[in-house]
Structure formats: structure tokens, C-alpha cells
Amino acid sequence: MSGFGGLPGFVLRRGIGTVLTLFAISVIVYVVFYVTPGDVAQITCGPRCSPAQVHQVAEQLRLDEPLHVRYWHFIEGLVVGQDYSTGTSVEHCRAPCLGLSYQSDQQVTGLILAKLPVSLSLVFGAMVLWLILGIGTGVLSAWRRGRLTERLLTALTLAGTATPVFVIGLILMIVVCGELQLLPFPQYVNLTDDPEQWAWNLLLPWLSLALIEAASFARLTRSSMLETLAEDHIRTFRAYGVGERSIIGRHALRGAFAPVIALNANNFGSAVGGAVLTETLFGLPGIGQELVHAVNVVDLPVVVGMVLVIGFFVVLANAVADVLYAVADRRVVLS
Amino acid sequence: MSLVDVTDLTVEFGALRAVDGLSFRLEEGAALGLVGESGSGKSTVASALLGLHRGTGATVGGSVRVAGTDVGTASDEELRRLRGGRAAMVFQDPLSSLDPYYAIGDQIAEVYRVHTRVSRRAARARAVRVLERVGIPDPVRRSRSRPHEFSGGMRQRALIAMALACEPDLLIADEPTTALDVTVQAQILDLLHTLREETGMGLLLVTHDVGVAAESVDEVLVMRHGRLVEHGPVGAVLAAPAQPYTRELLGAVPRVEARRTAGEQPSEKSGGPLPDARRPDADGPRADSVRADGPRADGRRAVAGPSDEVVLEAHGLRREFGRGKRALAAVDGVSLTVRRGETLGVVGESGSGKTTLGRMLVGLLEPTAGEVRYEGRVSSGVNPAVQMVFQDPVSSLNPRRSVGESIADPLRARARGGRGARGGRARDETAVRARVTELLERVGLEAAHYDRYPHEFSGGQRQRVGIARALAADPSVIVCDEPVSALDVTTQAQVVALLGELQRELGLALVFVAHDLAVVRQVSDRVAVMRRGRVVEEGPADEVYESPRDPYTRQLLAAVPALDPAVAARRRAERRRAERREPALT
Numbered sequence: 052m053s054g055f056g057g058l059p060g061f062v063l064r065r066g067i068g069t070v071l072t073l074f075a076i077s078v079i080v081y082v083v084f085y086v087t088p089g090d091v092a093q094i095t096c097g098p099r100c101s102p103a104q105v106h107q108v109a110e111q112l113r114l115d116e117p118l119h120v121r122y123w124h125f126i127e128g129l130v131v132g133q134d135y136s137t138g139t140s141v142e143h144c145r146a147p148c149l150g151l152s153y154q155s156d157q158q159v160t161g162l163i164l165a166k167l168p169v170s171l172s173l174v175f176g177a178m179v180l181w182l183i184l185g186i187g188t189g190v191l192s193a194w195r196r197g198r199l200t201e202r203l204l205t206a207l208t209l210a211g212t213a214t215p216v217f218v219i220g221l222i223l224m225i226v227v228c229g230e231l232q233l234l235p236f237p238q239y240v241n242l243t244d245d246p247e248q249w250a251w252n253l254l255l256p257w258l259s260l261a262l263i264e265a266a267s268f269a270r271l272t273r274s275s276m277l278e279t280l281a282e283d284h285i286r287t288f289r290a291y292g293v294g295e296r297s298i299i300g301r302h303a304l305r306g307a308f309a310p311v312i313a314l315n316a317n318n319f320g321s322a323v324g325g326a327v328l329t330e331t332l333f334g335l336p337g338i339g340q341e342l343v344h345a346v347n348v349v350d351l352p353v354v355v356g357m358v359l360v361i362g363f364f365v366v367l368a369n370a371v372a373d374v375l376y377a378v379a380d381r382r383v384v385l386s
Numbered sequence: 387m388s389l390v391d392v393t394d395l396t397v398e399f400g401a402l403r404a405v406d407g408l409s410f411r412l413e414e415g416a417a418l419g420l421v422g423e424s425g426s427g428k429s430t431v432a433s434a435l436l437g438l439h440r441g442t443g444a445t446v447g448g449s450v451r452v453a454g455t456d457v458g459t460a461s462d463e464e465l466r467r468l469r470g471g472r473a474a475m476v477f478q479d480p481l482s483s484l485d486p487y488y489a490i491g492d493q494i495a496e497v498y499r500v501h502t503r504v505s506r507r508a509a510r511a512r513a514v515r516v517l518e519r520v521g522i523p524d525p526v527r528r529s530r531s532r533p534h535e536f537s538g539g540m541r542q543r544a545l546i547a548m549a550l551a552c553e554p555d556l557l558i559a560d561e562p563t564t565a566l567d568v569t570v571q572a573q574i575l576d577l578l579h580t581l582r583e584e585t586g587m588g589l590l591l592v593t594h595d596v597g598v599a600a601e602s603v604d605e606v607l608v609m610r611h612g613r614l615v616e617h618g619p620v621g622a623v624l625a626a627p628a629q630p631y632t633r634e635l636l637g638a639v640p641r642v643e644a645r646r647t648a649g650e651q652p653s654e655k656s657g658g659p660l661p662d663a664r665r666p667d668a669d670g671p672r673a674d675s676v677r678a679d680g681p682r683a684d685g686r687r688a689v690a691g692p693s694d695e696v697v698l699e700a701h702g703l704r705r706e707f708g709r710g711k712r713a714l715a716a717v718d719g720v721s722l723t724v725r726r727g728e729t730l731g732v733v734g735e736s737g738s739g740k741t742t743l744g745r746m747l748v749g750l751l752e753p754t755a756g757e758v759r760y761e762g763r764v765s766s767g768v769n770p771a772v773q774m775v776f777q778d779p780v781s782s783l784n785p786r787r788s789v790g791e792s793i794a795d796p797l798r799a800r801a802r803g804g805r806g807a808r809g810g811r812a813r814d815e816t817a818v819r820a821r822v823t824e825l826l827e828r829v830g831l832e833a834a835h836y837d838r839y840p841h842e843f844s845g846g847q848r849q850r851v852g853i854a855r856a857l858a859a860d861p862s863v864i865v866c867d868e869p870v871s872a873l874d875v876t877t878q879a880q881v882v883a884l885l886g887e888l889q890r891e892l893g894l895a896l897v898f899v900a901h902d903l904a905v906v907r908q909v910s911d912r913v914a915v916m917r918r919g920r921v922v923e924e925g926p927a928d929e930v931y932e933s934p935r936d937p938y939t940r941q942l943l944a945a946v947p948a949l950d951p952a953v954a955a956r957r958r959a960e961r962r963r964a965e966r967r968e969p970a971l972t
Binding site (some may be wrong): 287288289 | 438465466467468470474475477479483484485486487488499501532534545548
């Protein structure tokens with residue numbers, strides 16, 4: 052009966068599904084970039100390159116090969132690794148090799164591994180905050196429905212949804228770092244180097260990202276709770292003298308669990324690569340920023356690698372959500 | 387002092403007065419039935435006893451005293467002590483009345499702990515004890531189950547266990563068996579009866595079903611439009627009702643003992659010559675364009691009463707849901723014949739496969755095996771000559787389309803399919819409207835209803851719309867899936883009469899699928915009893931009802947509530963004896 056029993060099978064099926072999804076994503080990205088107009092070799096080489104140099108770059112990047120051959124090289128690199136000649140020396144790129152950046156000749160895998168901790172730090176911290184803020188606000192406005200508190204909170208969350216992240220971020224930075232000088236202007240510090248500084252420096256990015264996201268969680272929590280509160284079993288507990296506090300905290304909140312988990316999975320996954328504005332504003336060298344740059348300079352290996360990593364996190368977050376969902380509600384069978 | 391003392395109770399929801407000047411008393415240990423049709427205010431009274439209207443915007447007037455607490459003036463804290471502590475309530479739908487996320491034992495323990503300062507462990511033990519008391523087998527293990535792991539009857543037992551947890555003086559049961567099968571209903575009513583004998587608690591039973599009241603209470607209070615109609619000992623009121631409304635209500639209740647009469651003789655309403663839905667000269671020449679022409683229509687019209695000609699046959703019908711190991715045969719080898727102009731009743735409890743069978747007969751579901759034959763030819767897919775009337779007249783009509791449009795849909799579909807001509811569109815529209823108007827009038831509605839929307843109609847009227855829609859395709863068979871189970875008894879009687887009338891005049895064959903044995907007997911020439919996907923017994927209605935051969939049919943018939951309290955008591959005693967011999971649990 053319980054969803055937990057099916058966990059190994061579920062993980063296996065999800066694993067296969069993930070691989071297939073990522074495969075499909077990589078094909079799409081390859082095709083999109085192949086048909087995009089613009090001379091990749093020219094852009095990579097720079098505006099002052101001579102035609103001969105451009106040709107050389109094209110050869111080096113194997114741009115003259117047909118699409119399926121290039122894609123095959125990419126898969127080969129992923130599975131067994133690959134050797135790249137960088138003109139004078141030969142560099143071995145170990146599996147899983149996502150290729151070399153057209154721009155910097157750096158290995159994409161290494162590039163991502165360098166950027167990923169920054170993005171994950173940002174999104175994980177922000178997620179904790181947005182869940183606390185969002186669910187808290189939602190519960191409060193469901194509890195105080197029809198009163199002043201709820202109307203105030205509704206106005207606030209509406210404002211939160213409507214405000215762009217860079218406005219909140221800028222205001223926070225100007226007030227906290229500029230006017231009040233409570234914190235220095237943020238600068239990314241590695242968690243492993245100095246956990247305390249890591250947290251202090253990420254506080255403002257976390258807050259600005261979380262404030263925006265919290266608004267949608269607050270609205271979702273409130274509406275799912277109100278929906279649950281109108282259900283028959285809530286009436287049962289009222290008719291048995293159970294207090295409003297238990298009804299809200301124990302029974303109604305439980306109804307909001309599933310939709311909140313689902314929304315969180317999506318938002319977490321997409322924020323890993325999508326928090327570009329926050330990263331840019333606070334100077335965080337994360338995945339989002341790098342991805343935008345790579346797209347601008349048509350750096351195909353970097354784009355493919357990043358998109359795959361982001362896709363991986365989206366799929367992973369959703370799988371975790373499904374498991375949590377099945378653990379929470381035993382009527383759900385993982386399939 | 388009385389256990390319940392209600393004086394001049396009035397409950398208003400905005401401009402609507404749901405309860406209007408109601409007064410009654412209930413003594414300690416006594417049982418009172420509040421009986422009425424939907425909208426009579428009976429459930430509103432039940433909620434008022436626990437002060438459940440507080441904070442909902444309803445205006446409550448008069449005074450309500452329950453177990454010494456003045457519900458109107460009590461503080462929130464006093465009210466909380468009353469609720470569940472001194473007076474406990476059991477609700478209609480036992481699935482939605484329990485929290486799906488928590489174990490049943492935990493939910494009972496939670497309620498218990500609200501009223502007693504005991505440890506979690508002690509509360510949990512109490513939950514197991516009351517579950518055992520209401521007859522849940524293996525209560526320790528089952529107390530850890532979630533509501534979805536319980537059957538309907540067991541869920542209702544669990545709710546009753548919750549009510550018992552704090553040993554209340556008063557049990558308020560609001561339609562406690564309405565969502566249950568008849569055999570399960572009998573078990574739950576027997577359980578309530580036993581518990582009342584053992585604990586001496588008072589019972590206020592709210593029900594639309596006079597038979598359920600007859601089985602369970604000493605006194606009955608009939609309500610209509612929020613007012614008291616009649617109040618007295620249950621035997622007296624049911625045997626010799628003093629008020630015309632009570633007589634009307636009792637007259638409308640289908641009796642399982644009664645041989646079929648309705649439908650064989652014309653009712654007063656249909657005395658005059660009604661426009662025949664099929665006669666071309668009755669509705670003008672233009673209506674012809676949207677109707678199927680052809681010999682069938684006229685050949686059928688002349689038929690009145692059952693004939694020997696078989697119109698619809700099912701041969702070894704089987705339908706599975708799910709695949710592999712989880713496959714379940716909802717219908718498992720059913721063969722039936724439906725003759726022109728007759729009514730075949732299909733009766734069974736939930737899960738018997740009767741709805742699945744009905745859907746296969748009209749071609750909404752493809753059988754896994756077996757076949758449906760219409761007029762001797764194998765028919766697959768939807769056949770316009772076999773139409774369906776659905777159970778829920780609310781959800782089976784599109785709320786965003788006017789009822790006229792809903793009825794016109796099958797007409798348009800036919801016009802498109804049959805003619806394919808583009809030219810006569812405007813003419814077709816006039817004809818469609820004329821035909822729909824005719825159909826509306828045919829089922830007792832008005833032409834002006836064409837542009838109204840479903841929410842503007844009562845349940846009975848909506849079901850009439852559903853019937854008109856089924857008639858639109860000019861069928862020779864209509865499969866009615868629980869067509870009256872969502873309706874009040876007086877409305878039920880009207881819809882049943884309408885179906886009978888239509889059958890006589892149009893020579894329709896009806897397949898009447900229902901769980902209510904009395905209704906099925908009232909309308910059917912022949913009856914098939916279904917259980918677990920199979921037909922266990924089939925035959926002429928009177929034969930099946932008067933001398934049932936199959937033990938299951940006998941069990942079903944024994945479970946039907948009797949309208950006479952004396953008969954009910956005798957049957958209860960029989961059921962108890964039978965139970966002791968072979969304990970049956972839900």
C-alpha cells in the first residue's frame with residue numbers, strides 16, 4: 052500500500068527517464084545551435100581574425116564536420132573521455148567530458164564544477180528562506196482570512212510577485228550595505244574556505260531571491276489551505292471540539308503540502324540556472340551568469356553542458372518531490 | 387431536564403430562512419428522527435445543536451439547549467467541551483469526513499485528547515477500544531490504517547467509534563447511511579441500535595429515508611421548508627399520518643413489497659393527448675430534417691407494453707480495468723436480453739459492475755470480451771438508438787451551455803452525420819429549435835427553458851433535461867444509470883412516472899440500473915441482480931422479489947428498511963440471529 056515499498060523501482064525508472072530526458076535536451080540544443088545563423092568560427096576567433104585564422108579555428112573546433120558527427124564526438128566524450136589538440140599539446144579530457152569551451156579552451160566539466168557550488172549555495176539558502184517566509188505567510192493569511200492581517204499580507208505578496216528581483220536586491224544593497232553599513236557589499240566566499248563569511252555574504256542574495264519566490268508560495272499555501280478548510284473532514288474536527296490551532300496546523304496545512312512540494316521542485320530546479328539577475332546584481336559567479344555569456348558568444352559546449360546540468364537538477368528536484376509526496380500521502384503510489 | 391430542548395429555532399443564511407420556528411425536545415436515552423426532503427432544513431437543525439453555525443455568517447434565533455449547555459450563549463470554550471464530549475456527530479459521507487492523511491486511530495485519539503487530559507498512549511489505547519467496540523476486526527492493526535484503506539462501512543464504523551470515544555449523552559447522526567450499500571446500511575443501523583441499548587445515549591437521526599427512521603427511532607419529526615409538519619411516535623406517524631404532506635411523502639416512497647403498478651396505467655397528468663414526439667404532423671415538416679427518417683421510427687411507435695421482440699442483447703460481456711496482475715474484471719461474463727417496450731431492472735450494490743455494464747450496453751465502453759447486439763446485429767461503438775440517462779443531473783450537463791443547446795447536441799450530431807449538406811443550415815437551426823422545444827415539453831418542461839442554464843433548475847428538472855437529451859436521438863432503448871438516486875422521493879416518483887409514460891407512448895425499452903431495490907421493483911418487468919460482475923439471479927420482477935432463489939438476493943431484500951417499525955424490529959432480530967451464525971463484516 053505504502054509508496055515507500057516501490058522506492059527502488061521508482062528510482063530506477065526515474066533514473067532511466069532522466070537519462071532519456073537529458074539526451075533529448077542535448078539533441079535539441081545541438082540542433083538549435085546548428086541552425087542558428089552566424090559564423091561561429093568568426094565569433095570565436097574575434098573580429099580582427101584573418102580568413103585563414105578563422106578557417107583554422109573552424110577546423111580546430113571541428114565546425115566543418117556534419118552535425119551528427121559532432122554530436123557523436125560529444126557523446127563519446129561523455130562516456131569515455133576525449134583527447135583534444137590545442138595546437139601544440141594534446142589535452143586529455145576525462146569522462147564525463149562535456150568538451151572544451153570554444154572561447155577559453157577550458158574543459159566545460161571543470162568550468163561547471165567551479166560555478167555549480169556558487170549557484171547551489173545561492174539557491175539552497177534562498178529555498179530555505181522562501182519556504183519559511185512563503186508557508187508562514189500563507190498559513191497566517193489562511194488563519195486570519197477575511198481580517199486586516201490577511202488583506203495586508205495579500206497586498207504584500209502581490210507586491211512581491213510584481214517586483215523584479217533586481218529592484219528588491221538593489222534596495223536591500225543600498226539600504227543595508229550603503230546607508231546602514233550593516234554588511235559589506237557582497238562578494239562570494241567559498242563555503243569550504245570560511246562558512247561564516249559565506250553565509251554573511253550570501254545573506255542579501257538569499258533574501259532578494261527568497262522574497263520574490265516567497266510571494267508565490269504564500270499565495271499557493273493560502274489557497275490550498277482554504278480549499279482544505281472547506282472540506283468535510285475539517286467540519287468533523289470542528290464538530291468534535293478540536294481547536295482552531297490544531298485544525299490549521301495539523302489538518303489544513305497538510306492539504307497544502309503536495310502543491311507546495313510540486314511548486315518548490317520546479318522553482319528550485321529552474322533557479323539553479325535561472326537566477327541570472329540575482330547572480331549578476333550581487334556579482335556571484337554562478338551558472339546562470341556563465342550561461343548567458345556562453346549563449347552570447349555561441350560557445351556551444353558550454354551551453355550544452357550548462358543546459359544539461361540545469362536539466363538534471365530540474366528532473367532531480369521533481370523526483371525528490373514525488374518521493375516526498377508519496378511518503379506524505381500513502382494513497383499515492385510511486386509509478 | 388431534557389437532553390435536547392429546542393425552542394423556536396430559526397436559522398437564516400442571508401435572505402434564506404432554512405429553519406423557521408422549530409421546537410422539539412429529546413429526553414435522555416430517547417431517539418428522534420428528523421425526516422425531510424432536501425432543503426427541509428433538517429441538517430441545519432443538526433448543526434445548530436452543536437453550534438456549528440457560529441462564525442459562518444448564519445443568523446440563529448431561538449434557543450437550543452443540549453445536555454445542559456445553552457448553545458446560543460455558551461462561550462467558545464464551553465461549546466468545545468460540548469462538541470464531541472457530551473454530544474457527538476456522525477456525518478453522511480464517511481470517506482470525506484475523515485482526514486485522509488492521518489491514521490484512523492490517531493484521529494480518534496486526537497479527539498479524545500481534546501476532551502480528556504490523558505497521555506497520547508492512553509488516548510491511542512482508547513481509540514483501539516472504541517474501534518473494537520464498533521466491530522472493526524483486528525483493531526490494533528487497523529487503527530494504523532488511513533481512511534482510504536477502509537471500506538465505506540468500516541469508515542462509518544470508525545466515525546461512530548470517534549463519536550463513542552468520549553461517551554457522549556447524545557449522538558447526532560446526519561444521514562449516516564446514505565452513502566452506503568443497503569446491506570451495509572442495515573449493519574450500521576443495527577450497530578447504532580445496539581450501542582444505544584448498551585450506553586443509553588440519546589439519538590438524533592437526520593435522514594431523508596423514512597425507512598431508515600422507521601428502523602431506528604422512537605419518535606419522528608417531519609420537516610418541510612424549515613418548518614415542523616408533524617411530530618409523533620414513529621409507528622403512529624408512519625401508519626396514520628395526520629398531515630397531507632406526510633401522506634404525500636409516504637405515498638412517494640417506493641415499497642419493495644409492492645407489485646409494479648406505476649407505469650402500467652396512465653397517470654392523471656398524461657390523461658390528455660400529448661404531442662407525440664415522433665409523429666411528423668405534430669411538429670411541422672421542418673423538424674423532419676434533423677430526425678432520422680426511415681421505417682424504424684414508425685414501426686416502433688405502435689408498440690405499447692412489452693413485446694417478445696429482442697432489441698438489445700449482451701453476450702458474455704466482460705470488462706477488465708487495469709493490466710497484468712492488477713487487472714480486475716468489473717463485469718465478468720454477463721448475458722442479458724432487453725425486449726422492445728419492456729423495462730429490465732439491473733440491481734446491485736456498489737462495485738457490482740452495474741454501471742460498467744450499462745456503459746457497455748450504450749457503447750461508451752468497449753467490452754474486453756463478449757458482444758452487444760442491437761436488433762440482432764453486433765454493435766460496436768456508440769449507437770444512436772441506444773441512449774443513456776446519467777445518475778448525476780448536475781455533472782452530466784455542461785454548466786456553460788443552455789439546456790436547450792445540450793439537448794440539441796445529439797440532433798446536430800445526427801444532422802451532420804446523416805446529411806453532410808451545408809446549405810440547409812439556417813433551416814436546420816429552426817428545425818432543431820422546434821424539435822428541442824417539443825422535447826422539453828414532452829418531459830414536462832417549458833419551451834421558455836431553452837435558453838436557461840442548468841444551475842437554474844432543480845434536481846428533478848435537470849434529470850428531465852437529461853431524459854430529453856436522451857430522447858433527442860430518437861432511441862429505442864434508454865439505459866438509465868441510477869436516474870433517480872440523487873433525487874428526493876417525491877421528485878423520484880415524478881421522474882419514474884415520466885419514464886413509464888414515455889415508455890408506453892414511444893414503445894421504449896428501458897434498462898434501469900439502480901441500487902435501490904424498491905425503485906427497481908416499481909419500474910421493472912424483469913430484474914437482474916448483480917454481484918461482483920456477475921448476474922446472480924434474473925427473472926420476472928415479482929418472482930425475484932417474492933421468491934428469491936439466490937442467497938445474495940435474499941440477503942439484499944432482508945436488508946431493505948421496512949416502513950413499519952414492528953416489521954423492522956422483527957427483521958433486525960432475524961439479522962442478528964443470522965449474524966451470530968455467520969458473521970458478515972463490511
